[in-house]
Amino acid sequence: MESRVISTIQSVLDKRPIITLESRLIEDLLVDSLDKLMILSALEDEFAITISEDDFADIFTVNDMVEKLKEVI
Amino acid sequence: MTLADFYNRLNVDKSLAKITGYNPYYQTINSGLTGRMLVNGREMIDLASNNYLGLASDSRVIQAAIEGIHTYGVSLCGTPIATGYIDLYQRLEERLSRFVGLEDTVIFPSCYQANNGLFACVAGPQDLIVVDRLVHSSLIQGIKSSGSKIRPYLHNNFEHLEGILQKSRDFRQVFVVTESVFSTEGSIAPFKEILQLCDKYGALPIIDDSHGIGVLGNSGRGILEEQMIEGYRGIYTASLGKGLANAGGMISGDKKLIDYLKYYCSHLVYSTALTPAVLAGINAVLDIIYSEFGDIKRRLVAHQRQIYEALLEGGFNVVSGEAPINSIQTGSRETTFILAKKLYEEGILSTSFIEPAVPSNQGRVRLIASAGLSQETIDEAIRIIQKIGFL
Numbered sequence: 001m002e003s004r005v006i007s008t009i010q011s012v013l014d015k016r017p018i019i020t021l022e023s024r025l026i027e028d029l030l031v032d033s034l035d036k037l038m039i040l041s042a043l044e045d046e047f048a049i050t051i052s053e054d055d056f057a058d059i060f061t062v063n064d065m066v067e068k069l070k071e072v073i
Numbered sequence: 074m075t076l077a078d079f080y081n082r083l084n085v086d087k088s089l090a091k092i093t094g095y096n097p098y099y100q101t102i103n104s105g106l107t108g109r110m111l112v113n114g115r116e117m118i119d120l121a122s123n124n125y126l127g128l129a130s131d132s133r134v135i136q137a138a139i140e141g142i143h144t145y146g147v148s149l150c151g152t153p154i155a156t157g158y159i160d161l162y163q164r165l166e167e168r169l170s171r172f173v174g175l176e177d178t179v180i181f182p183s184c185y186q187a188n189n190g191l192f193a194c195v196a197g198p199q200d201l202i203v204v205d206r207l208v209h210s211s212l213i214q215g216i217k218s219s220g221s222k223i224r225p226y227l228h229n230n231f232e233h234l235e236g237i238l239q240k241s242r243d244f245r246q247v248f249v250v251t252e253s254v255f256s257t258e259g260s261i262a263p264f265k266e267i268l269q270l271c272d273k274y275g276a277l278p279i280i281d282d283s284h285g286i287g288v289l290g291n292s293g294r295g296i297l298e299e300q301m302i303e304g305y306r307g308i309y310t311a312s313l314g315k316g317l318a319n320a321g322g323m324i325s326g327d328k329k330l331i332d333y334l335k336y337y338c339s340h341l342v343y344s345t346a347l348t349p350a351v352l353a354g355i356n357a358v359l360d361i362i363y364s365e366f367g368d369i370k371r372r373l374v375a376h377q378r379q380i381y382e383a384l385l386e387g388g389f390n391v392v393s394g395e396a397p398i399n400s401i402q403t404g405s406r407e408t409t410f411i412l413a414k415k416l417y418e419e420g421i422l423s424t425s426f427i428e429p430a431v432p433s434n435q436g437r438v439r440l441i442a443s444a445g446l447s448q449e450t451i452d453e454a455i456r457i458i459q460k461i462g463f464l
Contacts, residue, residue: 030433034225041224
């Protein structure tokens with residue numbers, strides 16, 4: 001799952017540094033609110049699920065995102 | 074919670090201005106847009122305003138505005154639905170409809186209000202709004218207020234857009250939202266192709282032509298003319314304060330949509346109507362566009378090219394789109410302010426964009442060389458740009 005999440009994030013973030021599980025969304029990847037929406041939408045498609053934005057309000061790193069996905073899948 | 078606690082929360086972070094020694098925002102302007110404008114009492118070259126055609130201080134437009142005031146006074150002191158809907162307002166709506174080639178139009182106090190009010194009126198939680206990643210804040214805020222599901226797509230990325238549309242089947246209505254000209258980039262949306270996708274997937278297109286109206290197309294009618302789009306049945310919005318050199322905004326489209334907005338869009342219904350001077354001023358600008366657009370556009374394009382070449386020679390990383398905008402890629406917030414400061418110190422007023430107006434670390438300094446600038450002014454701007462570039 002980790003690699004799928006990373007490659008999904010990579011697909012919607014152009015011009016960003018290498019993404020790892022430890023990458024912080026705001027500080028390292030410069031993700032803003034619209035980027036985050038794009039990421040969540042892409043994850044919905046990748047995992048064929050529906051995501052509630054509220055569930056992902058308090059995530060800071062890529063790994064947080066993976067853990068949260070594990071809860072909802 | 075005390076009153077002091079409340080006010081203590083309202084802090085503006087001005088650290089960037091402190092670090093760079095320059096604050097590009099809320100500069101005091103002491104003159105009109107005459108090419109050489111007075112900024113903080115000092116004469117400067119205006120490469121900042123959206124006065125594309127150079128008509129904001131045109132004597133014919135000023136005279137029309139004065140006559141508007143003589144006939145109707147300075148304000149009707151009412152909303153359009155009450156006392157603000159003067160015959161001049163109605164005639165201008167009809168004229169703007171013909172100008173852009175759509176069935177009907179409603180004029181708003183600003184395009185921000187038009188974009189902000191539109192979505193809550195026509196969309197809801199059962200709908201999906203697919204929107205270009207780089208659209209203006211007014212559209213984003215309006216979209217958010219609708220409660221619809223939002224899916225941004227990568228800027229002008231046709232494949233990403235189609236991928237989203239393919240997977241978006243279970244909504245009452247899908248909207249696709251873009252701008253014609255992305256003003257921080259100078260890029261133009263491939264709108265004709267976007268319309269084909271909308272047709273294919275049953276989505277309703279919405280385009281903001283704020284930087285296209287009065288600028289794009291063979292006769293200045295905007296994006297629909299530029300891309301030879303006929304029979305457009307989507308929604309069209311535009312600012313009346315850029316190429317059209319006045320103030321206000323418009324929404325155009327099918328008569329049924331416009332009638333609906335006139336009664337249900339609270340941003341219109343509860344706002345004091347645009348003033349007679351502005352309505353008359355827009356009317357005069359349209360007269361000039363009808364008779365002189367070819368010459369004006371030639372000057373606008375020539376000015377853009379000259380500034381672009383100077384920027385290249387100066388070693389700047391500049392984006393040259395098809396629109397008459399030169400956008401320098403500056404990256405960080407600090408670099409953006411420092412370049413704007415250098416231009417300011419040498420006598421050029423520019424526009425700085427940092428997040429959230431643009432994505433993080435994708436700062437821009439934008440230069441718009443109005444058709445109204447003299448060749449002498451352009452030559453001086455070129456000398457300044459080259460000098461700064463070689464520093």
